[in-house]
Amino acid sequence: MIAVRVFRFVDWTLRPDLDADAPPTTYALRCLNLNDDDTACGAESRATTDPAEPQTWAFDHLRRHPGHTGFAELIERPWVMWQGGSK
Ligand SMILES: [Zn+2]
Numbered sequence: 001m002i003a004v005r006v007f008r009f010v011d012w013t014l015r016p017d018l019d020a021d022a023p024p025t026t027y028a029l030r031c032l033n034l035n036d037d038d039t040a041c042g043a044e045s046r047a048t049t050d051p052a053e054p055q056t057w058a059f060d061h062l063r064r065h066p067g068h069t070g071f072a073e074l075i076e077r078p079w080v081m082w083q084g085g086s087k
Pocket of ligand 1: 031032033041043065068
């Protein structure tokens with residue numbers, strides 16, 4: 001028997017949460033390079049509301065790990081959903 005789940009999304013709206021009490025949007029960078037033993041480096045800067053701070057971290061990381069030049073930007077942006085039309 002196949003389980004059937006029914007979702008109803010009547011009159012729901014989803015948007016980025018820009019309210020004053022919303023959690024802040026944060027930025028971080030994660031190293032995408034491999035270590036000398038072919039394991040993933042995966043080092044990450046701390047998440048911060050200042051998008052320039054992870055870039056400073058990336059330069060420091062390169063100084064300590066020559067060749068680690070590839071990064072992914074991790075952005076956490078709050079979204080909110082509510083019922084009852086646009087707001
Ligand atoms: Zn690295």
